[in-house]
Amino acid sequence: MADKFLKRENLGRLIDSVRNGGARFVAPAIDARQAVYRAISGADEVTWDYILPRNSFKDYLFPQTEVVAEYSIGEGGVEIRGRELSPKDTVVFGSRPCEAASLASLRSVFTWDSVDEFYTAREDKTTVVTVACTNGDEACFCTTVGLSPESVAGSDVMLRETADGDFSVTAITGRGRGFLSAHSAAFEDSGSGSAQKPLFVPEKIEGVDISRIKERLARKEHYDDPVWAGLTRKCIGCGACTFVCPTCHCFDIIDEGTAFEGERRKNWDACQFDSFTLHASGHNPRDAQFKRWRNRFMCKFNFYPNKFNSRGCVGCGRCIRVCPVRLDITEVMEEMSR
C-alpha cells in the first residue's frame, strides 16, 4: 500500500522543497543526446524518457576526480593539508532498482579494511528515490542476477508509475519516511485510483546460473581455461564498462602540481587498462587483455560475493550498451555457467 502519491506536475514543487532545504537534487536530464544524472534546478530539466541514465549515480558518491589533500613545500618543510569533507545533502531522483542495489556493494568495499569517508560521508547524506521500471531494452538483465524492476534494496523511497502518468510513493527506509514528511507539501495523501502501469520485466537468461558461475570460479583450474581468451579476445581494453558500472570502484591516487605545491587526487581507475597492474619492475601479471577481463568477471562473481557477501553485478546492462565491440557480459556468464 502506497504511503503517498506524487503528481507528475508537482515534481517542480518537490525539487523546490528539496533545494530550499539546502540539498542537491540529482535527476536524469538530457545532455549531448543522452540521459545523464545531474544536479538540476527545475522540473523542466528532468527527462522521463530514459531506461537508465548513461552514468551511474555513483558519480555523486565517488566522484571521477576529487582532491583529497594539498601539499606545499617551503623553507619550513613539507606541509600537507587534508581536505575536510562536508558533503551536501543529496537527493537522487529517478534511480532504477538495479542501480540502487549497488549501494550496499560499494559500501562493502569502501568500509572493508578501513572506512573511506570520502565515500561513506556522501552516502550517509544521500536519499535515493527510485522509479520502478516500465521501460527497458535487451541489455537489461536484472532478473538474471536475482533482482527485479521493483526490487527495493538500496532505495529510500520507491515510486510506481500509474497509467495516468502519476506515481504511487512508498517509503522503504527511515530516511525515506523522513524525506516524505520533510517534503509533504509536494505529495498527495490519495491518488486518482488509476491502475499501475505494467513493469518492464527482462526475460531471465535461461543459460545463466549464478551459483554455478560461483562454483566454477572457485575452482582454480578455470584460470587457465582457454575459454577466457576465446570469449574476450575482442576486448579493446578501454575503461568504458567500468566507468559506467555502478559497482566498479577502483581508483588511483595521483599528485598534480609543481614541485613546490599541488594537490593529491583520487581518480577513477579501471582494471581494463593495461597499466592497472603494471609493476615498477616492468612485469605485468595481467599482461593480456583476456586476463584483465577475467579479473573483472572474477571481481563481480567471485570476489564481491565471497569476500564481501555482496552483489558484484546488478544487471543494469550499462556495460553491454556502452561497449564499442559489444562484448556482452551475459554471454560470458552463460559460458561460465556450463
Place this chain on the structure above:
Amino acid sequence: MENAVREKAKGLLTSGEVKVVIGWGWNRNGTRTTPVFITRPEDAGRLVWNPLCVNNLSVYLTRKFKDIQALGRPAIVAKGCDIKNIAVLVSEAQVKREDVYIIGVTCDGVVYRQELWKGELTPNIMPTKCHNCDVRNPHIADCVIGDRSGFVPPEAPAGMVFDRIKALDAKESAQRWEFWIKEFSRCVKCYACRQVCSLCYCERCITEKNMPQWIETSAHPRGNLSWNLTRAMHLAGRCTFCGECERACPVNIPLNLVNQKLITVVKDAFDYRSGYDASAHPPMIVFSPEDKENFIK
C-alpha cells in the same frame, strides 16, 4: 555475398594460408554485430556481412593485440574505409602487407551506430564518411567480394560533419574555444577513443608516461583538454576519418569534427590524404622542399 565471405574464409583456413580470419559475427540475440576470430574452417559460418558491420577491425592487426598476433597469419574482412587504416599501418611499418590477407568487401554504407538500425539502411542513419565514400570498391585487397558499387561521391564533400565544421569555423575563436571546452568537459578518460583506434598503436601512450606526467590523468577540464588535443595532434595527417573514436565515445564527444578538420588542414597544406597509398609516408614525418609552409607568417 555473406556466403562468399564464409566460403573464402573457409578456404583460407583449410589450406592453412591463414590461421585466423578476423571478421564480424552476430551477438547471441542476432541484434548486433561484434568482432569474431575464426580459427577453424567449420566455424566460418559464423561470419556475417551487413550494414551493422561498423567496427573497423584493423585495430586487431596492431601490436596492442599480441595474443591475436600469436594465433598466426591473419585474414581480415574489411570495408574500403577499414582498408585505409591498414594502408596507414603498412606505411608506418606496423604491419607488412604480405603478412595479412585482406578480404575486401564492397559496401553500400553502414549505420552510424548499431542502435539506430531499424531493418533498413537509410541515408539518415549513415555516417558522413559513407555519403562521401570513394572506396566502396576496396582499393587494396587480396580478393574483393561483392558486386561492384557504382556510387560516385559528391565532388565537394558534404554532410553533417562538414556542415558543423563550417558553422564552427564561422564563429569567433573565443566561441570555438568555449564550444570545445564544453564538449571535452564530458570526457571521462575511459580512453575508448584511443583503444578502438587502429592508429593509436603505441604500447605506452603519452598519457601513461608519468615521470613527468605530461598529460594530467584527472578528468577535470584541464586534463580533458590536454588529452583530447594531444590525441588529435598525434593523428594529424594519419587519421582516415573512419569514425571509430566518435562511435566508441560513451559521452558523445563529436570527435569526427576534430578529425575531419585536421584532415582538411592537412589536405590544404600538404595535398595529402592518408589511407590511399600504403607506400606513401604521412606528411608529419617527412620533410619535403615542396611543402607550402604558408602557416609561417
